[in-house]
Amino acid sequence: MAQDRRITKTKTAIREAYFSILKENSSAKITVTEIANRANIDRKTFYLHYDSPEALMEEFYKNLVNDFLLILEKNDFFDRSFDVLSLFQSLNALVQRDIDLYRHIAKMPSYAFFWEEIKDIVKSVAIEAMSDGVNIPRDELELSAEFYFAGLIAAYLKWLRNEVNLTETEVVNILGTASFYGFHKLLQKK
Template sequence: MAQDRRITKTKTAIREAFFSIIKDNKSSKITVTEIANRANIDRKTFYLHYDSPEAIKDEFYKSLINDFLLILEKNDFFDRSFDVLALFQSLNILAQRDIELYRHIAKMPSYASFWEEIKDISKSVVIESMSGAINVSKDELNMYAEFYSAGLISAYIKWLRNEVSLTETEVVNVLSTASYYGFQKLLPQK
């Protein structure tokens, strides 16, 4: 059943207000009053649609995770062995919708659970794609996948935060090389 356009418009205004406050504000604490004022609604109208500002964030997380999975699927990410370039490209397709917002939330500790969820998705893909290809115990594979995925997502966050002066392609090349060779590639050959 289609949602009433007024409801859709109000919820959109609330979400846009919430995210504009995030971009303007360094604090992770956002009040209902701030959102209502920015959305040009009263508090009562806010509470007709959301229980709290955290409910907006939860809805945002769920939407992003679903969108990310769809992007990965569209890029046939799940049908091939783990590909650093495909992961970065998928993350960038998602982030380019509002790169300023993603750069900002990459800097906010209150959004760590979002990045943890992205890491867990990457980790499950690594485990799935490698489980038949290598002969290690389930626990060992789990540790390799955790190390690999955590490093990739951490590097992506550093790139999003502009903490490195490398291009997307350069970051992908470094991470691809590090994934396959570790530090061995950087050490002088004997």
């Protein structure tokens, strides 16, 4: 059933107000009053749609996770053995929608759970895809996948925060090489 256009318009105004405040403010706490004032609505109108600013973020994350899974699917992430390029293309397709917002979120420790969720999604998908093709105990696969994907997401965040002066392609190549060869490739260059 389609949602009433007025409801959609009001929720859009609320989300836009919240995220514009978030981009301007490094504080983790954004009040309903701030959001309502920016969205040009009453506080009561906010509460008709959301219980709290946290509920707004929860809706945002749920939608983002669904969008991320769709993008991974579109980039054939699920149909091949793990590909660093496919992961980065998928992440970039997601964050390019509002790169400034995601760069800001990447810098805020209070939003680390978001990136943890992204890592967990990719890890669980990869484990399911690989579990039939490898002959190692499930705990060993789980631990190896945690190590691998935690590192990839941490490296992606360094790039997203502009902490490294590398292009996306350079990052993908470095991480792809490190993923495949480990530190052995680096030690051979010495």
